[in-house]
Amino acid sequence: EVQLQQSGPELVKPGASMKISCKASGYSFTGYTMNWVKQSHGKNLEWIGLINPYNGGTSYNQKFKGKATLTVDKSSSTAYMELLSLTSEDSAVYYCARCSYGTYYFDYWGQGTTLTVSS
Amino acid sequence: DIVMTQSPATLSVTPGDRVSLSCRASQSISDYLHWYQQKSHESPRLLIKYASQSISGIPSRFSGSGSGSDFTLSINSVEPEDVGVYYCQNGHSFPRTFGGGTKLEIK
Secondary structure (H helix, E strand, O other): OOEEEEOOOEEEOOOOOEEEEEEEEOOOHHHEEEEEEEEEOOOEEEEEEEEOOOOOOEEEOHHHEOOEEEEEEHHHOEEEEEEOOOOHHHOEEEEEEEEEOOOOOOOEEOOOEEEEEOO | OOOEEEEOOEEEEOOOOOEEEEEEEOOOOOOOEEEEEEOOOOOOEEEEEOOOEEOOOOOOOEEEEEEOOEEEEEEOOOOHHHOEEEEEEEOOOOOOEEOOOEEEEEO
16 A cells, blocks of 8 residues: 655744655655645645655756755655745645656645744 | 636535536646545545546546646536545646645535
8 A cells, every 4th residue: 555654743933944754655665756745725736846766856846946855765765855944934734745757647645744834 | 837727716516416627727738637636634636637537446426528728627426525625737847736726515
């Protein structure tokens, strides 16, 4: 059974950085890209970027360049997203989502990680 | 970026109704259009891929159509469990973009 297990909710102060994890199981981790999606205000979905776990290659939405950094640890089948210089605008639910190479849809999603940025 | 526009924003229906949800892309995306359902407090779930291809485990009352820039998600005989928000997604080019969603309510 394919599962993407994300880390728990976070409360962080403005200006800080934080990292969300997404542990994959039930499939070959290097056989699929891992994507990250932001959901603000309980509705709007925004694609942040993707990482190819096989070679570490990344592609980012221009809007999130400098805000998000995607990495993976192949040994633990875990993807990470670090968010930098946090502001209240970064408060949202963040999802990891799997995508097959050469396809363009997200077939499995993590349960989401809620980030609250507040002093 | 390709802008995805969904309509209506909210749809209130009676169980058993047939409903159609619309998604329009700001430029042609061929059939690289995917639909998701998100129920309250859950993650999105893939419903339809490539505009009209079914997904294993998704009830057959869900179907998709369209190509180019105009797409439709149809639900044949809505059930109470179909309550949620439905999103379309551009899979044609980067950055991937989503529509603003259509909220389906049951009367």
